Amino acid sequence: MKLPRYTQARVNADGETVYRFNPPNKLLDRGVSKRVTLGIDRKCAFKEASLLNLKIDDWYKNNINNKDVSNNTTLNTLVCTYMSSHDWNKLKPKTQKDYKYFLSVAQKTLGRYTIKTIGTKLAKKHYQQWLEQGVTQANHITSCLSTVYNWAIDQEFIHLNPFSRIKRTATLKRTDIWTRQEVQSVLDVAYSNWYTRNVGLIIHMAYTFCQRLGDMRLLTWDNFDENFTVLYLQQSKRRSKVEIPVDEEMREMLFQQHKDFSFQKYVAPRVYPIDGEYLPYTLELLSKKGRELMNRSNVPTNLKLMDLRRTGIMEMVDGGVPLPQIMSVSGHANPASVKPYMKNTLASATNALTTRKKWVSSALKQQGGV
Template sequence: MNSQKLNNEVVIRIVDQILKIEPLVNTVILKDAIEVVLNDYELASKKYEVTTTDIPDMIYYFLATKKLEGLSMKTLKNYKYILDLFAQSHYRIISSITEIDIKMYLATLMDGKASSTYETYIACLKTFFSWLYDQEYIHKNPMKNIKYPKRDKNLRNPLKLEEIEVLRDACLTLRERAIFEFLLATGCRVDEVVGLKISDIDWSRLQLKVVGKGRKERICYFTDKAKYHLQKYLLSRIDQIDYLFISTRKPYSYLKIRAIEKEITTIGERVNIKVFPHLLRHTFATVLLQSGAKLEVVQELLGHESPKTTQVYAKLNTNIIHNQYKLHMIA
């Protein structure tokens, strides 16, 4: 291992340890200061025996680097879980892992797992091994030719307008109705709603700023109906908490992802309609497109990186195609 690479590892490990004690420290200044000191020293790493594995250390360096790059704690936690499972199945030197090893490992994961879960594992391993290759820990990337499984291109049907009304009537609490209307009106992902604060909302413009995938901010809008039920819910609360959606018992805290998902699922179960937060997002997108909204506008509202992702809603909805045909076809 060359000295520059070794220095980088030491810097990462020192910064990571300091962040555990003082998370608000300026990592850029700290990293630069440590590098200045290390320039006056020659470091030597411990050699691994043939029977040992360096994979846990590589995972540690990878996660620490990604943490310094600003990845969310949720993403880092998911990476760690998947990579730790991989490490438990491969007690070897990382540079000895081959494409065949990866394929055999992934084959064991197929049993009983949804294709979306399988994709998540592949995406994580691709990111990890690409980083190892870029950092020259390995000379060949075993994930380079590993392909994602074919996906079912059919989206679940969005909610019909009558189903939306039935679900509204099925809400028993002010919080249930407020969450339902907010998700439907904004098209937000459930993890974007967690941690939102009342002070984030511009009530006069019916809008708020959310942080989406890749920590990118975007403006979301909501309807007068959503505003009415949000404010009705907020006026019923006796707490002084700034979070938008909170637990009903002390100590009050913001609702976690699972709690919001359960809230929506429970509403649907009362009227035998299978519903979940992401279906409300699907419905939001479909309603906009059916009403004539431009694809690029819906893409912006959903926070999609690529228009291809948004295009799925337009391609698969035959009502949109039919309406556009009738609108533009010369009789």
């Protein structure tokens, strides 16, 4: 289990794990908190650490004003102030986690710069450096920094956002799709081993239900009806609610899975407990395990697990499934969001012309024609 903020765990000479609350110097200097030993009882230590952190959070909330941020304030302090704001608290936990990661990358190089020294020229210079880590990464970092600066402008802490003038490099839209044989190859390898079977099931469900891997890894048994005929899901990205029918093949898989893992709440957890608890795969671990399976299956290296959802939707498009029905599966609320999936393919064109021919033939018969 993850340690509470500012909490450290160390093993003493007797082999016991001792917990200690160790906040940064700036909080000590201002008398906000203090360093204390929390003892060896983990439950009690975690509870006390949480209470101490609540006091720190309350202090931040009550001390955010124009005096806390000036031109001599560092980016590190600005980010810290933003993360104690009401705007930050309104973000979803997943968004907060993403922001923390991308902002931490930026802080490694810009954290000690003061606000007055970070101008457009310096911002562009660092953007070029972040591009070396990937276009998507660089754009996410810049977007998060821009959010922080826009918030600071709204608070009248600063007047300019140096990251708003960066012309971001466009990311290429992925168009890679899997073949059924490639999907089956990965599943065969995954299901052949107990330790990878649940990763295989997550991949299987993502492809079959045309859903995101992140949602599939968090499925619990109450996401299904009693007989595993319907999946009830509220998607994490835009909170869309979908109801997906479960085919017979997947039902058999889920019945077997229920026999093996019904003692806990997750459909496809990690197959071994951590501190006595069965936990879902993290996205990072799922990606790592999935890539290992793909390498062993010899599928093309350009493919990614995230392409499975696109593959399933493209198969519906090629099959001539009407757009409203595709949206009822994918969870898209706007037809424009499905547009990237509407490719000009031979299969789609063949299906369209065949359907047209049937309609024309039927119309002629009704008119008494040949």
